[in-house]
Amino acid sequence: MFPDNDKQLAMSCAEGDSAAFDRLYHRYAPKMLVVCSRYARDRDEAHDLLQEGFIRVFEQIHTFKGAGSLEGWIRRVIVSVALANYQRHHAERSQTKSLSAEFTDDDQPFRAEEITAQIAFDDMLRMIQQLTPAYRMVFNLYVFEGMKHHEIAEQLGISEGTSKSNLAQARRILQERITKVMFDLS
Amino acid sequence: MNTTNNFDDNELDEAFRSALDDRRMPVPPAVWANVRATALEKQLIKTRILNNWLRGATALLAACLALALYFLGKQSVSPATDGKSMAATTKQQPANPTGAPTNADSDSPDKPQIRAGLPLGMTVDRGQLTAIEKRAVQPAQEAASPTLTGRPDSKLAETLPAQADEAAESSNDSERTAEPALAPTKNRAEDEMPEGSEMLPTAPESENNLIINSQSELMHQPDGSNATYQPVLMPQTPAGAYPMAPIRSLNEPQTGAGQLQRTAVQPYSWSVFRMFDYLAPLLPKPATKRVHKKNKAGN
Structure with a gap:
């Protein structure tokens, strides 16, 4: 029986329970893939970010104290991985790229x-x-x-x-x- | 605040936030397989690193243990080293006062080499044996008048003093009659003793008091034709004392003439000699006494 509580799940993962980590992955990976997709250029890069992010989660799961939600903690880990990936590959580029888009005036605003x-x-x-x-x-x-x-x-x-x-x-x-x-x- | 005509910034942010937040996307199974494989690989790397650290620690402990054992072994060997040093210092002692030939004396080129004409373990005929025995025993006869006897039919008897024959005859009733040479060592000081007096066992004057004893010199072969000559150095014992064990056979290999023997004799003389001296009155008297009494009776 797998624990439903996030803290117990995190504790089981920290103890090296591979089944608990499997459950944690399948519970949060679909949400985290959306997060990774927002930070990625395409789907493949999103998958790479997701993989690297969950490896980081696996390595640092013992630091989760249960103060906040496990999902928020995993999300912060994923975002930090995405930041590191950006600084590794894209930090030198396109910071001063000018906006070339042209805006059209329209009287009807969108909600x-x-x-x-x-x-x-x-x-x-x-x-x-x-x-x-x-x-x-x-x-x-x-x-x-x-x-x-x-x-x-x-x-x-x-x-x-x-x-x-x-x-x-x-x-x-x-x-x-x-x-x-x-x-x-x- | 508005950057465009159609959108409020907050509306745009809210639109994306509500569209993308809390949404799910199907994750391909390959990602999970890669995650597991990578996690296992990293765990393996950590285990290897830990293994290397443990190996290093084990090697360090083994080195410390080996070092400790080495020093312990060195400390346990040090008494033997002290014995060697004692032997080395006593080697500088003066020569044998009795004048009896010793292994140390055989080092000098002036003295006859007892072992010179007899290779180690050599088997010779009786005729050759006589010459070898003459050559070997002559210095001992001149120095300390040892009794060197052989079988009654041996030509060796011609070279022996008369008391050797008497000793051989007198020892026929003893248990050692079958042995070729049973004549005990006779000390020059014993000859000078007045009749009726018995020499009490005393400590040896020096470890250099070595004389040639014929007790185990002639090792007759089973067929009686050949004999192996094995002269043995015996420590000179006072009359009435328990016969000492042979210190070393001259047929044993010698690297430095007398050096190894003296190294081995030194602790023996300090410990065993004195023990035999103290135990001598309690032990049964050897055949030497009977020979002495018979000699006195014959005289």
């Missing part, structure tokens, strides 16, 4: 419910993946992880102004693409 209702999950995920790595990282950290700009700047090794600029450029690109998709659908 969040409309967007999610009309645009599929995969399309929205693909929009994020098509951002440049710097924009994607800042957007993910600010929107999904709830970090402030000074924290993002510290994590990515950039200035706070660069973080704000990258976030603004990422939003503009996403708005352009969403607008295009919404008009195409309508």
